Amino acid sequence: MVDRSDDVTATERARTAADAGASLLIVVNNTPGRLYQSHDGTDGLNVASVRQGDGARLVSEAKSGSGRLHVRQQQYPDYGYDLVQQFNDVVPDRSLVYRPDDGEPARVRTGVYAAPGTLGYGGRYFIPAWGPGRGGDAHEQWSRTTTEYVTGGTTAVGSWYEQHTGLGAADGYFERGETDSYTGGRHYEAAWFKPVQAARLGDTYVPYQTSTNTLNWNVGIWSGGDAGHVGAGGRTKQTTLYRGDAQLATFKAQSGRAYNLTAGSYRLVATGQRTTAAWTGSTSTRTTWGFDYKPLPAGTARADAPMRRS
Template sequence: METQTNYDSLWAQPTTHKVTHGDFYLAARWRKEQPALAVATKTTDFTDVLRQNGVTPLPKGSAKLPLVFAGQGASTDYAHLDAHGKAVVVRRNDDVSDMDQAAAAIAAGAKLMLVVNNVDGRGFRSYNKPFSSTPVRLDVGLLSTDEGEKLVRQAQARGASVTVGSAPVSPYVYDLDRTWHNEIPSHMVVQGSSKNLARVDETFDSPAPGSTGGEFRFDWPTYNNWAIGEMMPEPVRGKRTDWVSTGGFNSWSQSAYADGLVFEAGPKTSYRAGSTQSEEWFKPIERPYLNDVYSMPTRKGDHL
């Protein structure tokens, strides 16, 4: 099950002994990085904020912004509201589209739009035009309904403000995996260290400095000949330190792309605990070859 951001937690009932009839695997997989957007008031840390796609992040660092509530986020909601230079809270709804909410906030001079989701979970949504790599001139974060409504109540108080931390580029990523075979233990906490992690120094050198793109490290379970995961928007210029699980039942493969320009896929890889290696993306081709993460090319008549 690929839950992404749709669920807060999953539960599994421990087994009392290893299965002897049949066969099953239970795997847990996490990608952890520095939160792109952190939001807090005097009384509450809002821990489930997700920066959305197609937006312009606030500069790196921390800032305190006045906070106001802008209802449904339509242009009429700003008619008698001073939102210039402030963070605005709006409710996601079926009457005002994501792009229209962003356009109204930009026209009102808002610096940040915080959207209260109207369905379970959070998820990633795009606030720029479809199929466009040009972001809107606004930062946008999405909150779950429960936390969002809590923020709405605080935004309606006189003199409300919010402290915002922005990290447009995470300096690190943890790609973690643990698989259990024919058992579900009662204690599933795994502490990361040099005994079960490898370090990968990543360099991304997109051929277009202003281009958006993405990357992901897929896990290949031993019980399936297909990778699990999906590409995620990530910065494609700069350096990053990755820490990756080793051993167990899975191997890894990593892919990266720059929008409209290039897509690259690395081979299946298993890492040795305590090791350090490097990956360079979008560099000049030195030795092209066919790797083992896609089907081999075939020819049928005149078609290759």
């Protein structure tokens, strides 16, 4: 058990404890409130934090030898909280402790499809209209369902972004999605890495053309069935642009570009193959989009290409 200090980083504390053979490190916060810190992983060491008052009591019992500490860990919780408290046009003059009523947050029942025991990490972020996102990722064990409580009615001030990325057998695969807002008190169902996957375009995966008659694309090859989810990963993937039967450009990647296009009809074909113990379905996919291209009007530097799935 140690007191937190600015002189020692969280990683240094954890590594020192691990090198000493500790299996549990308890960090007593040296300032009021909860302690929020992260450290580089150290195998075999669990790290917990306590507030000042609780820490003082634990230290006293440890020194006296009269106390016994029982610790229970839920490594992968089946619940989560993503809460936003709004203060409109005022500087708050009261405690920032946020205790929403039971019916205030939306409840999102989230399933992550993968072979039992598959590991990953992910989380939900709030993207305020005025600046960078707030949130964070947590380690996850997939092939299970969690219930998440999310603040509703945030359309006027921002949106929600969520991502999940695989580890181990699922290493390199990810899915991302955005939600404008949730309705407080409403129940939602969400699913990630659904068994049937295919290439998909999304808000940040839209082929676009430029004033120099260049077409740029980036296709999420492995996307689950939930609307708005875009995913990618794996090493075997290819994208090819055709005009009629003529192949104009091909890349051993999900992204690419073609130059000096002229008005006419084109096809973009995306293919992928994967073999992984995390998912035994959708071992290959092939998707074709057709579109009619025409040069941009004078003064327009860039525009999304009008893609349609064939």
